[in-house]
Amino acid sequence: MTRKIEELYSKSTASMRHSFIRQILKVTKGVPGMISFAGGLPSPDTFPKALLADLFAEVIREEGDEVLQYGASDGDKVFKEVIKDFEEVPYLSDEELMITVGSTNAIYYFTRTLVDPGDIVVCEAPGFPGSLAAMEACGARMIGVEMDDLGMIPERLRQVLRKLTDTREPVKFIYVIPEFQNPTGKTMDLERRRQIIEVAMEFDLPILEDQPYRELRYSGKRIITLWELARTEFNDPKRVTIAKSFSKILGPGLRLGFAAGPPEIIGPMVKWAQKTTVSPDCATQRVTARFIEKGLMKEHISRIIEHYRPKRDAMLKALERYMPDGVTWTVPEGGMFIWVSLKEGVDTDKLFERAIEHQVAFIPGSKFYPHGMEKKNEMRLNFSYPGLDSIDEGIRRLAALLP
Numbered sequence: 588m589t590r591k592i593e594e595l596y597s598k599s600t601a602s603m604r605h606s607f608i609r610q611i612l613k614v615t616k617g618v619p620g621m622i623s624f625a626g627g628l629p630s631p632d633t634f635p636k637a638l639l640a641d642l643f644a645e646v647i648r649e650e651g652d653e654v655l656q657y658g659a660s661d662g663d664k665v666f667k668e669v670i671k672d673f674e675e676v677p678y679l680s681d682e683e684l685m686i687t688v689g690s691t692n693a694i695y696y697f698t699r700t701l702v703d704p705g706d707i708v709v710c711e712a713p714g715f716p717g718s719l720a721a722m723e724a725c726g727a728r729m730i731g732v733e734m735d736d737l738g739m740i741p742e743r744l745r746q747v748l749r750k751l752t753d754t755r756e757p758v759k760f761i762y763v764i765p766e767f768q769n770p771t772g773k774t775m776d777l778e779r780r781r782q783i784i785e786v787a788m789e790f791d792l793p794i795l796e797d798q799p800y801r802e803l804r805y806s807g808k809r810i811i812t813l814w815e816l817a818r819t820e821f822n823d824p825k826r827v828t829i830a831k832s833f834s835k836i837l838g839p840g841l842r843l844g845f846a847a848g849p850p851e852i853i854g855p856m857v858k859w860a861q862k863t864t865v866s867p868d869c870a871t872q873r874v875t876a877r878f879i880e881k882g883l884m885k886e887h888i889s890r891i892i893e894h895y896r897p898k899r900d901a902m903l904k905a906l907e908r909y910m911p912d913g914v915t916w917t918v919p920e921g922g923m924f925i926w927v928s929l930k931e932g933v934d935t936d937k938l939f940e941r942a943i944e945h946q947v948a949f950i951p952g953s954k955f956y957p958h959g960m961e962k963k964n965e966m967r968l969n970f971s972y973p974g975l976d977s978i979d980e981g982i983r984r985l986a987a988l989l990p
Contacts, residue, residue: 624967630971663869689839714770771926794828803892804920829846835923952967
């Protein structure tokens with residue numbers, strides 16, 4: 588060709604950036620002596636490899652004619668029934684449930700269903716860049732709302748929505764991670780969840796509730812989801828759509844999740860799936876169904892919790908031991924992350940380069956904000972992936988670089 592292929596790129600492709608987190612994994616993975624708190628990776632020690640290997644062999648041998656064939660775009664009916672039982676929602680109809688290729692896939696389809704280029708999604712600030720990227724790929728403009736110790740602040744949300752309403756800006760939905768939020772590890776209590784739903788009802792907006800870490804609770808009491816709360820206490824079953832994932836409990840390589848919401852939302856999401864992924868992996872759905880049916884899932888989740896709780900505690904103790912005065916951090920009840928706030932004037936983007944030289948990695952806080960809201964003195968630390976012995980040394984190295 589006489590002209591460059593790049594000249595044919597669509598505008599969205601030409602402006603698309605690489606994921607900083609994915610790029611960091613390339614830089615840090617396999618480097619001798621490197622201690623990485625950067626990725627959001629589950630520990631491979633928690634993967635039920637032998638059990639899954641046996642179940643895959645069993646499913647292919649017994650149901651191969653079916654599961655190696657094309658499947659339904661909304662997911663396998665057998666797996667749907669198992670999910671309803673496991674999640675204790677037997678009343679849910681098949682039209683309200685969709686199996687997806689991971690929860691980010693669900694987030695993308697939800698956004699595709701509601702958003703035209705230029706429409707606004709209101710999200711937490713800071714928030715998970717993977718979700719923000721999926722929404723931006725649909726043309727969404729992201730508007731962040733400030734958080735406190737309990738997550739998105741309802742009055743700030745109300746102020747943002749009121750301003751956008753006054754200027755006739757097209758807001759399509761509110762996006763939240765209410766439990767062990769990525770990146771901060773914060774959890775909304777019951778009253779905060781009620782308040783967020785009340786604001787959404789006030790402005791007549793849907794909520795997308797992202798719950799990838801819900802099963803990973805190490806302390807505190809389990810809290811009803813916004814999805815359940817809207818259906819029961821508010822008698823508003825169409826207000827909230829929930830996305831969940833098996834990535835953090837069985838392994839992200841399985842690429843399996845689901846979304847539950849009103850048929851008016853799930854139906855168009857399935858249409859998008861028909862045009863892109865065609866269907867979720869049929870064999871993986873049946874394998875996961877058997878894993879749950881055999882009573883293996885709850886016991887497996889208990890083992891994961893016992894594996895991760897000491898890592899969280901070790902990181903919290905190391906932060907207390909090594910960090911200088913003026914540094915603060917969250918104390919998550921579950922999940923995979925701790926959010927650290929440094930003194931004003933400390934630039935974690937610059938600190939990151941020095942940290943890599945000293946063989947310790949993290950994600951600078953600026954990478955988690957919508958454009959224009961970035962803060963420079965924060966960082967996200969992951970405790971699920973590094974070994975228990977590495978956590979203390981990694982925090983010591985990091986603290987030694989701080990003023």
